[in-house]
Amino acid sequence: MRKRISFWRRQARNVGVSLVFVMVATGLWYTQEQGYRDQLSWMGVPTWETLTPTSVHRVLRNDGFLVGWSDLRVNPLWVSYYLHAVEDPHAGARPDFQRDWRTLWPITTDSYFGSGYDRGHLAPNYAIAAVHGRVAQSHTFRMSNITPQRPDLNRRLWQRLEEVVIDHFVPRFGTLQVIAGPVFPERYLDNALNRVGLVEVPEAFYKIIVVPAEQPLALAFLMPQNVRGNEPLDRYVVSIDEIEMRTGLDFFPNLSEDMAGRLEGQVRTQGWELEKVARLPSRF
DNA sequence: TTTCGTGT
Numbered sequence: 001m002r003k004r005i006s007f008w009r010r011q012a013r014n015v016g017v018s019l020v021f022v023m024v025a026t027g028l029w030y031t032q033e034q035g036y037r038d039q040l041s042w043m044g045v046p047t048w049e050t051l052t053p054t055s056v057h058r059v060l061r062n063d064g065f066l067v068g069w070s071d072l073r074v075n076p077l078w079v080s081y082y083l084h085a086v087e088d089p090h091a092g093a094r095p096d097f098q099r100d101w102r103t104l105w106p107i108t109t110d111s112y113f114g115s116g117y118d119r120g121h122l123a124p125n126y127a128i129a130a131v132h133g134r135v136a137q138s139h140t141f142r143m144s145n146i147t148p149q150r151p152d153l154n155r156r157l158w159q160r161l162e163e164v165v166i167d168h169f170v171p172r173f174g175t176l177q178v179i180a181g182p183v184f185p186e187r188y189l190d191n192a193l194n195r196v197g198l199v200e201v202p203e204a205f206y207k208i209i210v211v212p213a214e215q216p217l218a219l220a221f222l223m224p225q226n227v228r229g230n231e232p233l234d235r236y237v238v239s240i241d242e243i244e245m246r247t248g249l250d251f252f253p254n255l256s257e258d259m260a261g262r263l264e265g266q267v268r269t270q271g272w273e274l275e276k277v278a279r280l281p282s283r284f
Numbered sequence: 285t286t287t288c289g290t291g292t
Contacts, residue, residue: 120287124287125286126287129285155287166286
Protein backbone atom coordinates (compact mmCIF):
# COMPACT_ATOMS: atom_id res chain seq x y z
CA MET A 1 0.00 0.00 0.00
CA ARG A 2 2.75 2.41 0.97
CA LYS A 3 4.52 1.63 -2.23
CA ARG A 4 1.48 2.45 -4.37
CA ILE A 5 1.06 5.85 -2.76
CA SER A 6 4.66 6.79 -3.32
CA PHE A 7 4.35 5.56 -6.91
CA TRP A 8 1.44 7.92 -7.58
CA ARG A 9 3.17 10.76 -5.77
CA ARG A 10 6.13 10.29 -8.00
CA GLN A 11 3.88 10.31 -11.06
CA ALA A 12 2.20 13.50 -9.86
CA ARG A 13 5.59 15.13 -9.36
CA ASN A 14 6.69 14.04 -12.82
CA VAL A 15 3.55 15.49 -14.36
CA GLY A 16 4.14 18.69 -12.42
CA VAL A 17 7.71 18.97 -13.63
CA SER A 18 6.57 18.28 -17.20
CA LEU A 19 3.85 20.91 -16.98
CA VAL A 20 6.26 23.54 -15.72
CA PHE A 21 8.66 22.62 -18.49
CA VAL A 22 5.95 22.88 -21.14
CA MET A 23 4.77 26.23 -19.77
CA VAL A 24 8.26 27.67 -19.72
CA ALA A 25 9.02 26.34 -23.20
CA THR A 26 5.72 27.67 -24.54
CA GLY A 27 6.38 31.01 -22.91
CA LEU A 28 9.83 31.23 -24.46
CA TRP A 29 8.48 30.20 -27.86
CA TYR A 30 5.64 32.68 -27.62
CA THR A 31 7.95 35.53 -26.63
CA GLN A 32 10.32 34.75 -29.47
CA GLU A 33 7.51 34.27 -32.00
CA GLN A 34 5.93 37.55 -30.86
CA GLY A 35 9.28 39.23 -31.46
CA TYR A 36 9.46 37.90 -35.02
CA ARG A 37 5.89 38.97 -35.70
CA ASP A 38 6.47 42.46 -34.36
CA GLN A 39 9.41 42.83 -36.72
CA LEU A 40 7.17 42.09 -39.69
CA SER A 41 4.05 44.06 -38.82
CA TRP A 42 3.44 47.63 -37.75
CA MET A 43 1.07 48.19 -34.81
CA GLY A 44 0.25 44.52 -34.44
CA VAL A 45 -0.50 41.53 -36.63
CA PRO A 46 -3.87 41.73 -38.41
CA THR A 47 -6.60 39.89 -36.56
CA TRP A 48 -10.33 39.27 -36.97
CA GLU A 49 -12.99 41.79 -35.99
CA THR A 50 -15.28 39.00 -34.84
CA LEU A 51 -14.50 35.31 -34.56
CA THR A 52 -16.20 33.84 -37.64
CA PRO A 53 -15.17 30.78 -39.67
CA THR A 54 -14.31 32.95 -42.67
CA SER A 55 -12.05 35.39 -40.81
CA VAL A 56 -10.22 33.01 -38.48
CA HIS A 57 -6.66 32.20 -39.59
CA ARG A 58 -3.25 31.16 -38.36
CA VAL A 59 0.03 32.98 -38.84
CA LEU A 60 2.76 31.45 -41.01
CA ARG A 61 6.17 33.09 -40.63
CA ASN A 62 8.53 33.45 -43.57
CA ASP A 63 11.77 35.32 -44.16
CA GLY A 64 10.68 38.91 -44.65
CA PHE A 65 6.90 38.47 -44.42
CA LEU A 66 4.02 36.95 -42.50
CA VAL A 67 1.02 35.11 -43.94
CA GLY A 68 -2.40 34.89 -42.28
CA TRP A 69 -3.60 31.52 -43.55
CA SER A 70 -7.26 30.47 -43.71
CA ASP A 71 -7.91 26.73 -43.78
CA LEU A 72 -11.53 27.34 -44.77
CA ARG A 73 -10.78 29.59 -47.76
CA VAL A 74 -7.53 27.70 -48.47
CA ASN A 75 -6.11 31.17 -49.06
CA PRO A 76 -3.83 33.68 -47.42
CA LEU A 77 -6.21 36.28 -45.94
CA TRP A 78 -3.36 38.76 -45.58
CA VAL A 79 0.38 39.08 -45.94
CA SER A 80 2.41 41.66 -44.03
CA TYR A 81 5.90 42.97 -44.74
CA TYR A 82 8.17 45.98 -44.52
CA LEU A 83 9.99 47.50 -47.44
CA HIS A 84 12.90 49.88 -47.04
CA ALA A 85 15.13 51.68 -49.47
CA VAL A 86 18.21 49.74 -50.54
CA GLU A 87 21.33 50.90 -52.33
CA ASP A 88 21.14 48.81 -55.48
CA PRO A 89 17.79 47.03 -55.75
CA HIS A 90 17.86 43.85 -57.81
CA ALA A 91 16.41 40.36 -57.71
CA GLY A 92 17.85 37.04 -58.72
CA ALA A 93 16.16 34.69 -61.18
CA ARG A 94 12.61 33.61 -60.34
CA PRO A 95 12.70 30.33 -58.44
CA ASP A 96 10.09 27.60 -58.95
CA PHE A 97 6.80 27.70 -57.09
CA GLN A 98 6.89 25.38 -54.06
CA ARG A 99 4.34 23.43 -52.13
CA ASP A 100 3.99 24.64 -48.51
CA TRP A 101 3.45 21.68 -46.20
CA ARG A 102 2.35 23.92 -43.35
CA THR A 103 -0.98 24.54 -45.06
CA LEU A 104 -1.81 20.81 -44.80
CA TRP A 105 -4.03 21.21 -47.88
CA PRO A 106 -2.48 19.66 -51.00
CA ILE A 107 -1.92 22.78 -53.07
CA THR A 108 0.67 21.79 -55.60
CA THR A 109 2.58 23.93 -58.05
CA ASP A 110 0.33 22.87 -60.93
CA SER A 111 -2.97 23.16 -59.07
CA TYR A 112 -3.73 26.20 -61.26
CA PHE A 113 -3.08 24.45 -64.56
CA GLY A 114 -5.79 25.10 -67.15
CA SER A 115 -7.87 27.16 -64.70
CA GLY A 116 -7.58 30.46 -66.54
CA TYR A 117 -6.19 32.03 -63.36
CA ASP A 118 -2.62 33.12 -62.69
CA ARG A 119 -0.69 32.09 -59.61
CA GLY A 120 -0.64 35.61 -58.19
CA HIS A 121 1.85 36.59 -55.51
CA LEU A 122 0.54 38.52 -52.50
CA ALA A 123 3.98 39.26 -51.05
CA PRO A 124 5.67 40.23 -54.32
CA ASN A 125 8.70 38.46 -55.74
CA TYR A 126 10.68 41.46 -56.89
CA ALA A 127 10.25 43.84 -53.94
CA ILE A 128 10.78 41.16 -51.29
CA ALA A 129 13.84 39.85 -53.13
CA ALA A 130 15.33 43.31 -53.56
CA VAL A 131 14.82 44.27 -49.91
CA HIS A 132 15.02 40.99 -47.98
CA GLY A 133 17.23 38.78 -50.12
CA ARG A 134 17.36 35.40 -51.78
CA VAL A 135 15.81 33.22 -49.07
CA ALA A 136 12.88 35.60 -48.60
CA GLN A 137 12.43 35.64 -52.36
CA SER A 138 12.13 31.86 -52.46
CA HIS A 139 9.53 32.00 -49.70
CA THR A 140 7.30 34.26 -51.80
CA PHE A 141 7.01 31.31 -54.20
CA ARG A 142 5.42 29.11 -51.54
CA MET A 143 1.86 28.29 -52.56
CA SER A 144 0.68 29.74 -49.23
CA ASN A 145 1.55 33.18 -50.65
CA ILE A 146 -0.32 32.56 -53.91
CA THR A 147 -3.94 33.24 -54.80
CA PRO A 148 -5.92 32.99 -58.07
CA GLN A 149 -5.76 36.24 -60.04
CA ARG A 150 -7.06 37.00 -63.51
CA PRO A 151 -4.12 37.52 -65.88
CA ASP A 152 -5.01 41.12 -66.77
CA LEU A 153 -5.06 42.02 -63.08
CA ASN A 154 -1.95 40.10 -62.04
CA ARG A 155 0.26 41.02 -64.98
CA ARG A 156 -0.97 44.55 -65.55
CA LEU A 157 -2.94 46.56 -62.98
CA TRP A 158 -1.64 44.78 -59.85
CA GLN A 159 1.87 44.61 -61.28
CA ARG A 160 1.80 48.37 -61.92
CA LEU A 161 0.80 48.93 -58.31
CA GLU A 162 3.64 46.72 -57.03
CA GLU A 163 6.07 48.55 -59.28
CA VAL A 164 4.94 51.96 -58.04
CA VAL A 165 5.33 50.83 -54.42
CA ILE A 166 8.92 49.61 -54.75
CA ASP A 167 10.15 52.09 -57.38
CA HIS A 168 8.43 55.30 -56.24
CA PHE A 169 6.96 55.10 -52.73
CA VAL A 170 9.86 53.28 -51.05
CA PRO A 171 12.52 55.71 -52.31
CA ARG A 172 10.30 58.67 -51.37
CA PHE A 173 9.43 57.58 -47.84
CA GLY A 174 12.34 55.29 -46.92
CA THR A 175 10.30 52.64 -45.12
CA LEU A 176 6.83 51.27 -45.78
CA GLN A 177 4.62 48.69 -44.18
CA VAL A 178 2.48 46.83 -46.72
CA ILE A 179 -0.46 44.53 -46.10
CA ALA A 180 -2.17 42.79 -49.02
CA GLY A 181 -4.82 40.14 -49.41
CA PRO A 182 -7.96 38.87 -51.12
CA VAL A 183 -11.58 39.95 -50.81
CA PHE A 184 -14.42 37.45 -51.07
CA PRO A 185 -18.17 37.84 -51.68
CA GLU A 186 -20.18 38.77 -48.61
CA ARG A 187 -21.99 35.43 -48.28
CA TYR A 188 -19.59 32.50 -48.01
CA LEU A 189 -21.95 29.99 -49.63
CA ASP A 190 -22.29 32.14 -52.75
CA ASN A 191 -18.64 31.52 -53.55
CA ALA A 192 -17.74 28.39 -51.57
CA LEU A 193 -17.58 26.17 -54.65
CA ASN A 194 -15.81 28.72 -56.84
CA ARG A 195 -12.36 27.21 -56.48
CA VAL A 196 -9.15 26.52 -58.36
CA GLY A 197 -8.43 23.07 -57.05
CA LEU A 198 -9.12 23.61 -53.35
CA VAL A 199 -8.31 27.31 -53.41
CA GLU A 200 -11.30 29.65 -53.23
CA VAL A 201 -11.30 32.33 -55.93
CA PRO A 202 -11.41 35.91 -54.57
CA GLU A 203 -13.54 38.60 -56.20
CA ALA A 204 -11.03 41.39 -55.49
CA PHE A 205 -7.73 42.22 -53.80
CA TYR A 206 -6.61 44.94 -51.40
CA LYS A 207 -3.27 46.52 -50.66
CA ILE A 208 -2.66 48.82 -47.71
CA ILE A 209 0.49 50.94 -47.68
CA VAL A 210 1.57 52.74 -44.51
CA VAL A 211 4.41 55.16 -43.82
CA PRO A 212 5.13 54.15 -40.22
CA ALA A 213 6.14 57.53 -38.82
CA GLU A 214 5.14 59.64 -35.82
CA GLN A 215 2.42 61.04 -38.04
CA PRO A 216 1.73 58.00 -40.21
CA LEU A 217 0.34 58.16 -43.73
CA ALA A 218 -1.82 55.44 -45.23
CA LEU A 219 -3.03 54.66 -48.72
CA ALA A 220 -5.26 51.71 -49.58
CA PHE A 221 -6.37 50.12 -52.83
CA LEU A 222 -9.15 47.68 -53.67
CA MET A 223 -8.99 46.12 -57.13
CA PRO A 224 -11.53 43.72 -58.64
CA GLN A 225 -10.59 40.63 -60.67
CA ASN A 226 -12.12 41.95 -63.86
CA VAL A 227 -10.00 44.79 -65.11
CA ARG A 228 -8.33 45.56 -68.43
CA GLY A 229 -5.09 46.51 -66.72
CA ASN A 230 -4.54 50.02 -68.09
CA GLU A 231 -6.88 51.82 -65.70
CA PRO A 232 -5.44 54.67 -63.59
CA LEU A 233 -4.42 53.36 -60.18
CA ASP A 234 -6.12 56.18 -58.28
CA ARG A 235 -9.51 54.93 -59.45
CA TYR A 236 -9.17 52.12 -56.85
CA VAL A 237 -8.25 54.10 -53.75
CA VAL A 238 -10.44 53.30 -50.73
CA SER A 239 -10.34 53.77 -46.96
CA ILE A 240 -8.91 51.10 -44.67
CA ASP A 241 -12.29 50.98 -42.95
CA GLU A 242 -13.85 49.83 -46.20
CA ILE A 243 -11.33 47.00 -46.50
CA GLU A 244 -11.98 46.02 -42.89
CA MET A 245 -15.70 45.87 -43.63
CA ARG A 246 -15.19 43.76 -46.75
CA THR A 247 -12.72 41.33 -45.15
CA GLY A 248 -13.83 41.13 -41.52
CA LEU A 249 -10.22 41.79 -40.49
CA ASP A 250 -8.84 44.34 -38.06
CA PHE A 251 -5.63 45.97 -39.26
CA PHE A 252 -3.12 47.67 -36.92
CA PRO A 253 -4.94 46.56 -33.75
CA ASN A 254 -2.43 48.38 -31.50
CA LEU A 255 -3.22 51.80 -32.96
CA SER A 256 -4.90 54.20 -30.54
CA GLU A 257 -8.58 54.77 -31.22
CA ASP A 258 -7.85 58.36 -32.07
CA MET A 259 -5.10 57.55 -34.55
CA ALA A 260 -7.06 54.68 -36.07
CA GLY A 261 -9.98 56.98 -36.76
CA ARG A 262 -7.76 59.45 -38.58
CA LEU A 263 -5.74 56.86 -40.50
CA GLU A 264 -8.43 54.33 -41.39
CA GLY A 265 -11.67 56.27 -41.62
CA GLN A 266 -10.92 58.53 -44.54
CA VAL A 267 -9.15 58.61 -47.88
CA ARG A 268 -6.18 60.97 -47.86
CA THR A 269 -4.01 60.95 -50.96
CA GLN A 270 -2.03 64.12 -50.15
CA GLY A 271 1.69 63.45 -50.03
CA TRP A 272 1.71 60.41 -52.31
CA GLU A 273 1.82 62.31 -55.62
CA LEU A 274 -0.46 59.68 -57.07
CA GLU A 275 -1.11 61.72 -60.19
CA LYS A 276 2.52 61.18 -61.20
CA VAL A 277 2.34 57.39 -61.10
CA ALA A 278 -1.30 56.43 -61.57
CA ARG A 279 -1.07 56.20 -65.35
CA LEU A 280 2.35 54.69 -65.91
CA PRO A 281 2.12 52.07 -68.67
CA SER A 282 2.11 48.34 -68.13
CA ARG A 283 5.38 46.51 -68.42
CA PHE A 284 3.62 43.43 -69.79
C1' DT B 285 15.07 44.06 -62.96
C1' DT B 286 9.86 43.88 -61.35
C1' DT B 287 3.97 39.33 -64.43
C1' DC B 288 2.90 34.73 -65.88
C1' DG B 289 1.36 30.03 -68.74
C1' DT B 290 2.67 26.69 -71.61
C1' DG B 291 2.15 20.61 -71.03
C1' DT B 292 4.38 16.49 -69.08
